[in-house]
Amino acid sequence: MDNIRFNAVAAAVSRKVRKIEPTSGKISDYFGELIFNESVMKEYLAGEAFQKVMNAVKHGDKIDRRIANQVASSLKAWAMSKGATHYTHWFHPLTGSTAEKHDAFISPTDDGKAIENFHGSELVQQEPDASSFPSGGIRNTFEARGYTAWDPTSPAFLMDNTLCIPTIFVSYTGEALDYKTPLLKAITAIDKAAVDVCQYFDKRIKKVYPTLGWEQEYFLVDSALYYARPDLVLTGRTVFGHASAKDQQLSDHYFGSIAERAKQFMKEFEIEAHRLGIPVKTRHNEVAPNQFECAPVFEEVNLSVDHNQLLMHIMQRIARNHDLTVLLHEKPYAKVNGSGKHNNWSLSTDTGENILTPGRTTKTNLRFLTFLVNILKAVNENADLLRASVASAGNDLRLGANEAPPAIVSVFVGSHLSGVLDDIETRVNPGKISKELQTGTNLSFPKVPEILLDNTDRNRTSPFAFTGNKFEFRAVGASDTCSNAMSVLNLIVADQLTAFKSEVDKLIDHKVKKDEAIIKVVQNYIAGSKNIRFEGNSYSKEWETEAGERGLSDLKTTPEALKVLISGKTIDLFTRNNVLTGRELKARYEIMLENYTKKIQIESRVLGDLAKNHIIPTAIKYQNLLVENSKGLKEVLDAQAFIKLSKNQIQAIKEISHHIAGINMLVEEMTNERRVANRMDSAEQKAKAYAKKVHPYFDVIRSHVDKLELLVDDNLWPLPKYRELLFIK
Numbered sequence: 001m002d003n004i005r006f007n008a009v010a011a012a013v014s015r016k017v018r019k020i021e022p023t024s025g026k027i028s029d030y031f032g033e034l035i036f037n038e039s040v041m042k043e044y045l046a047g048e049a050f051q052k053v054m055n056a057v058k059h060g061d062k063i064d065r066r067i068a069n070q071v072a073s074s075l076k077a078w079a080m081s082k083g084a085t086h087y088t089h090w091f092h093p094l095t096g097s098t099a100e101k102h103d104a105f106i107s108p109t110d111d112g113k114a115i116e117n118f119h120g121s122e123l124v125q126q127e128p129d130a131s132s133f134p135s136g137g138i139r140n141t142f143e144a145r146g147y148t149a150w151d152p153t154s155p156a157f158l159m160d161n162t163l164c165i166p167t168i169f170v171s172y173t174g175e176a177l178d179y180k181t182p183l184l185k186a187i188t189a190i191d192k193a194a195v196d197v198c199q200y201f202d203k204r205i206k207k208v209y210p211t212l213g214w215e216q217e218y219f220l221v222d223s224a225l226y227y228a229r230p231d232l233v234l235t236g237r238t239v240f241g242h243a244s245a246k247d248q249q250l251s252d253h254y255f256g257s258i259a260e261r262a263k264q265f266m267k268e269f270e271i272e273a274h275r276l277g278i279p280v281k282t283r284h285n286e287v288a289p290n291q292f293e294c295a296p297v298f299e300e301v302n303l304s305v306d307h308n309q310l311l312m313h314i315m316q317r318i319a320r321n322h323d324l325t326v327l328l329h330e331k332p333y334a335k336v337n338g339s340g341k342h343n344n345w346s347l348s349t350d351t352g353e354n355i356l357t358p359g360r361t362t363k364t365n366l367r368f369l370t371f372l373v374n375i376l377k378a379v380n381e382n383a384d385l386l387r388a389s390v391a392s393a394g395n396d397l398r399l400g401a402n403e404a405p406p407a408i409v410s411v412f413v414g415s416h417l418s419g420v421l422d423d424i425e426t427r428v429n430p431g432k433i434s435k436e437l438q439t440g441t442n443l444s445f446p447k448v449p450e451i452l453l454d455n456t457d458r459n460r461t462s463p464f465a466f467t468g469n470k471f472e473f474r475a476v477g478a479s480d481t482c483s484n485a486m487s488v489l490n491l492i493v494a495d496q497l498t499a500f501k502s503e504v505d506k507l508i509d510h511k512v513k514k515d516e517a518i519i520k521v522v523q524n525y526i527a528g529s530k531n532i533r534f535e536g537n538s539y540s541k542e543w544e545t546e547a548g549e550r551g552l553s554d555l556k557t558t559p560e561a562l563k564v565l566i567s568g569k570t571i572d573l574f575t576r577n578n579v580l581t582g583r584e585l586k587a588r589y590e591i592m593l594e595n596y597t598k599k600i601q602i603e604s605r606v607l608g609d610l611a612k613n614h615i616i617p618t619a620i621k622y623q624n625l626l627v628e629n630s631k632g633l634k635e636v637l638d639a640q641a642f643i644k645l646s647k648n649q650i651q652a653i654k655e656i657s658h659h660i661a662g663i664n665m666l667v668e669e670m671t672n673e674r675r676v677a678n679r680m681d682s683a684e685q686k687a688k689a690y691a692k693k694v695h696p697y698f699d700v701i702r703s704h705v706d707k708l709e710l711l712v713d714d715n716l717w718p719l720p721k722y723r724e725l726l727f728i729k
């Protein structure tokens, strides 16, 4: 019978590069041509409607039915002029991906024909029969009502002749069933809290919005090789595979010249991204072979999150044109780097400033310091929540695996800022503030001061690092939506800023001068958040020990990490800021646990199946060859020579038997543990059992299989090997 692996390898190496013809014109000629953006709206909407939509986008004003009808008919006209036949509400259910249900624009007419229609009511709200989306018990399946509602802050776009309208997804009773709703609420919370604090410094500031620039890492693999690995197809990662003799040890891939096939793929998906207004800017090779990264220019966070979801989708679609498959899993291959999605985050004002840009010298900028210190405090007090916001089965394999930040949350601010903070904490007398620290000083933000550029030595190991004029949250997983991490980050900072303001106001009420009050509270916060600051190597063993001594948590598995979602403190925090209710949080907790359980369950089944039905039969086949061989030797050799010359074969036969027995026994044990876990009623107990009882078998079974890979004749091995998956370009 044909060896699937060799067929796949042959197909992969014989691929021709599919050249992408240069598109006519400059990127700016087609950038955003598939979105209903401000300039298109101006063209298609009457003055009043345009103004109302802009007010909704900028100030969250409501849009009434009359205006919605106008917007809908303009949207339809625009979309049809570009060839659209269908429309859909595009939303982010708690599966983590995006969902759409297409409807044609048509309505039948009396004369047996049809006309294209699209009403305001269809734009504003839909009721998808979405009973199979996870709801954590909020929405019973028999009462399958879930509603999607238009989010005008993210522009409608065209994909494959379908008009896509970004929406939120809520239950009949108004509870959030998606990732967008809490994000929008967290954005509202931070806007209010940050504006209130900005008002101490600059009365002109009326709006603050968070910004996000993500960096998407991914692997490419030839589709033939991909389909020859059932584990990649079903779980997104390889559950077996011995390390290739060469992988990333020479660091010769990082920032290297991009292989032609990969480059053509990038070109094509970037064109698609640009047409959809996604400002993709940077592309490069990453550390591991066949690993890459792409990053856009940062945008307002809600839009940026939508763009990331869209981009992941586009990449996967375009890859097919090149016979490539995009692996977004956090750890597709053991022993080489996994993939993350750094979330660069900052706060912008409606006066056009980035709040996290320090002044000419840091000391002249009390506003910058105030925000910086509030962020430190927020992370210090909610480190577990940030950890939970990036928890997933895939990310568990990456966090702390020597190439990614550990599961321990800490903040890096650089030695210069560290010094500034220590200085302010210990040396500044709030009663006698130097001129440069006062709020009345003319605060200009000309550019990042040289001193900072020199001093934010880029600590690559920190999970949460200040990088000159933004924070970089590096623990987010490559396949994850950014919205969880961004909802939590914006929420905790919002809550912290609110607390800050009330403390300062209280002092002011007690006749303390404003600047003095601010400095006093800032000093307290510096002292109170030292624990979270760490400037050293976060990948080191020493840090694990030190973090333990500091009392920082190191929650290695998803079920442990998620627990904080339902603590009283978390529920208070979310409800106080009107982001999620206790009921919604509990539902989310259950959904995420179930999701984890299912992922591990699938991996465990795939692993068991591959081990028993692919690996063991192959090992036995090879073992039989060895047995035949030694029988033959016995026939032709005298007894003494036989003993001497068949030693290696006999040894190999024994070793193979040992691994086969090991695999059989361990797979059996793992299956039993799965059965036990499956009988558990509580989602929490079940997830824990999968993490602690089932998952530990993966590595031990793998080590037997990977040893067999080295023993068995290469000609018989059925699964594409790492050297093929990682190096065929």
Ligand code: ADP
Pocket: 211, 212, 213, 214, 215, 295, 296, 297, 298, 299, 342, 344, 345, 346, 347, 354, 469, 470
């Ligand atoms: P790295 O060195 O980590 O690869 P870069 O310095 O190139 O990263 O920047 C990475 C990302 O940071 C980009 O997506 C960029 O748009 C984003 N970024 C820059 N400034 C801001 C900001 N003010 N807010 C949010 N993201 C930002």
Ligand code: MG
Pocket: 215, 342, 472
């Ligand atoms: Mg980065």
